Amino acid sequence: MKLALAQMQIEWENKEANLQKVTRYLELLSHVGGADLFALPEMSLTGFSPHTDRTKEKNRESVTQMTQLSRRFQTAIGVGWVRDTGALCENHYSIVTPHGETILDYAKLHPFRYGGEDRQFRGGGDLPVCGFGDFQIGVQICYDLRFPEPFQILSKTASLILVPANWPAPRREAWLCLLRARAIENQAYLAGINCAGQIGGLAYTGDSCLYAPDGSACTGEILRLPGAPEGEQLLLFSLENDTARIRREFPVKQDRREDLYAGFYRAADDCSCVTGT
Numbered sequence: 328m329k330l331a332l333a334q335m336q337i338e339w340e341n342k343e344a345n346l347q348k349v350t351r352y353l354e355l356l357s358h359v360g361g362a363d364l365f366a367l368p369e370m371s372l373t374g375f376s377p378h379t380d381r382t383k384e385k386n387r388e389s390v391t392q393m394t395q396l397s398r399r400f401q402t403a404i405g406v407g408w409v410r411d412t413g414a415l416c417e418n419h420y421s422i423v424t425p426h427g428e429t430i431l432d433y434a435k436l437h438p439f440r441y442g443g444e445d446r447q448f449r450g451g452g453d454l455p456v457c458g459f460g461d462f463q464i465g466v467q468i469c470y471d472l473r474f475p476e477p478f479q480i481l482s483k484t485a486s487l488i489l490v491p492a493n494w495p496a497p498r499r500e501a502w503l504c505l506l507r508a509r510a511i512e513n514q515a516y517l518a519g520i521n522c523a524g525q526i527g528g529l530a531y532t533g534d535s536c537l538y539a540p541d542g543s544a545c546t547g548e549i550l551r552l553p554g555a556p557e558g559e560q561l562l563l564f565s566l567e568n569d570t571a572r573i574r575r576e577f578p579v580k581q582d583r584r585e586d587l588y589a590g591f592y593r594a595a596d597d598c599s600c601v602t603g604t
Contacts (some may be wrong), residue, residue, distance in 0.1 A: 328363045328364065328459075328460045328461065328462060328565070328566055328567075328568075329360075329361070329362040329363045329364075329563065329564070329565055330362060330363065330364050330366065330487075330518065330537065330563070330564045330565075330566060331356055331362035331364070331365045331366065331402075331561055331562065331563050331564075332366050332518060332519075332520045332535045332536075332537070332547075332561070332562040332563075332564075333349070333352055333365065333366065333367050333368070333520065333561055334368075334520070334521060334522065334523050334533045334535040334558070334559060334560050334561070334562065335348060335349075335352075335367065335368060335371075335522055335523070335559055336522065336523050336524030336525075336526065336531075336555075336556045336558065336559045337368065337370075337371070337372070337373070337374040337493075337522050337526050338374075339373075339374050339376070339526055339527045340373050340374065340376050340378065340381050340382065340527075341372075341373075342372040342373060342389070345371065345372040345373070346372060346392060348552075349367065349371070349372075349393075349396065350396060351552055352365075352552065352561055353365065353396060353399075353400045353402070354400075355550055355552060355561065356400070356402070356550070356561065356563070357400055359548075359550065359563070361400065361401065361402055362402050362563060363402065363403060363459075363460060364402065364403045364404075364405065364422070364459065365400075365402050365403070365404050365405070366404075366405040366489055366491065366518065366520045367404070367405055367406050367407060367491065367520065368407060368491050368492060368493060368520050368521055368522045369407040369418070369420070369468050369469050369491040369492050369493045369520075369522075370382070370407045370408070370409065370418065370493060371389070371406045371407045371408065371491075372389055372406075372408065373409070374493060374522070374526045374527050375442075375469075375493035375526075375527065376527060377443060377444070377446075377447055379409060379411075379416045379447045379448075382409040383409045383410070383411035383416050384408055384409060384410060384411060385411045387408070387410075387421075388408075389406055389408035390406065390408065390421050390423060390429060393406045393421075393423050394423045394427055394429075397423050397424060397425050398425045398426075398427065400425075401425045402425065403422055403423065403424045403425070403430075403459065404422070404423055405420060405421070405422045405466075405489060405491065405520075406420070406421055406423070407419065407420045407468070407491050408420075408421070410434070412449070415447065415448055415449040416447060416448050416449075417434040417435070417448060417449060417451060418434065418435035418438070418444070418448050418468060419432060419433065419434050419435075420432075420433050420435075420466050420468055420489075420491055421433075422457060422459070422464065422466075430457040430458075430459065431455050431456075431457040431464065431466060432455065433451065433453070433454075433455055433465075433466040433467075433468070434450070434451025434452075434453070435448070435450065435451055435467075435468040435469070435470070435471060436450050436451050436452075436454075436467075436468075436471055436474070436477060437450055437470050437471050437473075437474055438450055438470070439469070439470040444470075454477055454480055454481055456481060456484050456485050461567070461568040462486050462487045462516075462568050463484050463485045463486050463487070464485060464486075464487050464488070464489065465481035465482075465484075465485035465487075465488045465489070466488065466489045466490075466491070467481070467488060467489075467490050468490070468491055468492065469490070469491070469492035469493060469494060471490070472490055472492070472502070472505045472506065472509065472519075473501075473505065475509065475512065478509050478512075478513050478515075479512075479513060479583075481513075481515075482513035482514070482515045482580075485515060486515055486516060486568050486570040486571075487515065487516040487518065487566075487568075488509070488513070488515055488516070488517055488518070489518050489520065490506065490509075490517065490518065490519045490520065491520045492519065492520065492521045492522075493521070493522050493526070493531065494519075494521050494531065494534075495529045495530060495531055496529075496530040496531055496532045499532045499534055502519065502521065502534055503534055503536070506519045506536065506538055507538050507542050507544075508542075509538075510538035510539065510540060510541075510542050511538075511540075511541065511542040512579075513540075514540040514541075514570060514573055514574050514577075514579060514580065515540055515570055516537065516538065516539060516540060516545075516566065516570070517537070517538045518535075518536075518537045518538075519534070519535055519536050519537075520535050521533050521534055521535050523556070523557075523558030523559050523560075524556050524557070524558050524559060531558075532558065533558045533559075533560070535562055536562075537562075537564050537566070540569070540570050540573045540574075541573060545564055545566065546564075547562045547563050547564040547565075548562070548563040548564075549561070549562060549563075550562075550563060
């Protein structure tokens, strides 16, 4: 599979400008043979904005626009957008195909309370996985990366997990460390798709990357648009799904004791003393 990660400098709350930039990247990608899946960062067309009155969508407009581009360029597209669900919104990421299908739609589980996201957004409650080529794909969004349990659940079936994000520069070491750790502990491919540059008053370093199931960094081709801001680029990877072989040769997951872990959680919640030898 050819996987393209769009490390964009998102134009703050400017859907039209960002849509034009996405189109230019898809044109650039088509000149080098295209990709099977083109993945954008979190809140792809607006940036991580708290102003849901400007970003929210009742009718999945961003998904519709990406479906049209998907059909035009014959590549599946992953896009982040804000769903209007009433009093509180949801932070969504969808994957659409050239056939007009939405094969995955995920709502971020963990609103970023430290940044006030919980005041405008509610957390989702599902962990969808979709089949795509030789891969089963799951998604976690930005702050979700700090919570390992959903990754373990996803990786029971998922061989590739996308992490679209608006992850700021001051916490870049955590971004890189956690992505690699999630790849190693789940024996799955982990693709981090971050934005870059100055966006909405914050600095983003990008650091988009793909880690293999053994934690090694995958090497890809870097493409740039003419005149693109510093740090903005498109990363193109070719990968084969070898997760089954890796898990068979080093079967870590068979030693997980999930019933025991659940008991530890219950004990901790009951303020009981958890001991071991």
